[in-house]
Each structure stands twice: as C-alpha cells, then as structure tokens.
Amino acid sequence: MNEQIYIGMAKMQIEAGDVQNALTILTSALKQYPDSAQLHLERGRIYRTLGNNEAALFDLKKAAELNPQLINISTLAKLD
Numbered sequence: 001m002n003e004q005i006y007i008g009m010a011k012m013q014i015e016a017g018d019v020q021n022a023l024t025i026l027t028s029a030l031k032q033y034p035d036s037a038q039l040h041l042e043r044g045r046i047y048r049t050l051g052n053n054e055a056a057l058f059d060l061k062k063a064a065e066l067n068p069q070l071i072n073i074s075t076l077a078k079l080d
Contacts, residue, residue, distance in 0.1 A: 014046070
C-alpha cells in the first residue's frame with residue numbers, strides 16, 4: 001500500500017465516526033513511511049481534533065520539517 005491509500009482508509013474511518021481506528025491506521029502507516037510529511041500532517045490533524053495538542057504539535061512540526069510547504073506556520077503557533 002502507498003501513503004495515499006492509508007490516508008484514504010483513515011478518512012473513511014473518520015467519516016464512520018471511528019477516529020481511534022483512523023489514528024491506528026496512520027500510526028501503522030508511519031512505521032512503513034516514517035518520512036512522509038503527509039502522513040504526519042494527517043495524524044497531527046487527528047491529534048488536534050482529539051485535543052492532544054502535544055502529539056499534534058510533534059506531528060505537525062515533523063511534517064513541516066519534511067515538507068515546509070505543507071504547514072502554515074500560524075497553525076503551529078496556535079499549538080505551541
């Protein structure tokens with residue numbers, strides 16, 4: 001599977017109301033693709049939705065480090 005398939009699967013889980021399973025899917029995907037800015041971004045969004053700002057900040061900073069064009073710096077400032 002590629003990153004986009006994992007992201008699609010996670011989004012389907014979110015739409016079905018299973019945010020925890022979406023988080024599990026993305027965490028699993030990151031084991032296979034640890035340098036994926038997009039996976040870190042998506043998982044960071046989920047953590048932010050769940051109110052886990054520390055984990056969200058970690059993932060969003062990692063996404064920004066891997067691909068600075070993905071992250072708006074004001075998003076990070078809100079979590080810091």
